[in-house]
Amino acid sequence: MFTSHGPSVRELAVQALSSVERGYDLLAPKFDHTPFRTPDRVLDAVEEALAEREGSFGAGLDLCCGTGAGIGMLRRLCRERVTGVDLSAGMLAEAERAYGNGGTGGPGGPGGPGRAGDAPVDFVRADARDLPPALSDAYDLVVSFGAFGHFLPAERPALFSGAYAALREGGLFAFPIGAPIPPSSPVWWAVAGFDAAMRVRNAVWRPPFVMYYRTFPPSGVLADLRTAGFAVETVPLEPFGRLPSGAPRWRLVLARKAGQPRRAPVREGAAE
Known part of the structure; x- marks a missing residue:
């Protein structure tokens, strides 16, 4: 591994x-x-689904961006700017090394900012449960990958409210979510064992390290998104196939902030 x-x-x-x-x-x-690290095939599937449904976006925010796995995807989708937010200064340093000014994914390129693929990138160190006011009403797309296990169920309302506040009216909060794992699967027992070990660790050791695999069930997540004010739908991520029941193995959650629809998407080559 x-x-x-x-x-x-x-x-x-x-x-x-x-x-x-x-x-x-x-x-x-x-x-x-x-x-x-979030696999590229997950990022590619999400990017393809967003591009097909929405075209391009204005500004994009990667919530809990880590070392920046999702930043390149956002730059290809967004025209104005891209922001990465994370609590870890070390992870942000790696992301900025790769995507900040002078990095391989940094701003610049043919056409300059204003076209998807050329959006400048900045990074902000912040807790996703308490985003700074400067990020409010500033983004058309918020994404997050692989970070939700670090938030307990009681923390989801603050997390989702922060994403809602960061979006402009009609903006979209998007992230992939897997189908529930049945107890008959060896994977269920593996993640249940991991979560149990983490609970024991956090009961006997300080500071706690919050990382669980079974605290983000689709039904509870969708309910909390709606409570935060989002209009929610999901679409299958077909590259990951379907379960024997016919249900998608992975879905893309699309949570839209209520209000006037955002500006119609601008596709590559379309007149401004």
């Missing part, structure tokens, strides 16, 4: 005994060489 460039067992143990923030600061330089 890990490459020779990834963290050692000792490094992972030190991370696991740290706080979430400190743990990711330590892991950041090697994070992209672990299986914890």
Whole structure:
């Protein structure tokens, strides 16, 4: 699962005994060489679905951006600017190294800002449950990948309210979510065992490290999004196939902020 460039067992143990923030600061330089980074096939499937349904966007925000796996996708979808937000200074440093000014994904390129693919990138260190007021009403698209296990169910309302506040009217909060795992699956027992171990760890060790796999069920998540004020729908991510029942293995959650629809999408080559 890990490459020779990834963290050692000792490094992972030190991370696991740290706080979430400190743990990711330590892991950041090697994070992209672990299986914890969001796979490109997930990012590609989400990008394709958003582009087909929405065209391009104005400004985009990656909530809990980590080392920036989703930033390149946002730059291809957004015309104005892209912002990455994360609590870990170490993870943000890696993201800025890759996508900030002078980085391989940084601003610039043919046509300059104003066309999808050329949006400038900035990064903000903040808690996703308490976003700074400067980010309010500023974005047309908010995405998040692989971070929701760090939030307990009681924290979801603050998380979703922050995403809602960051969006302009008609803006979209989008993220992938997997189908519930049946108890008959070995994967169910693996994630249940991991969650149980984390609960024991947090009961006997401080500071806590919040990371669970079964605290983000689709039914509860969709209900909390609607309570936050979103109009919610889901669409299948067909590249991941379907279960024997016919249900999609993965869906893209599309939560839209109530209000006037955002400006009609501008597609590549369309007249401004």
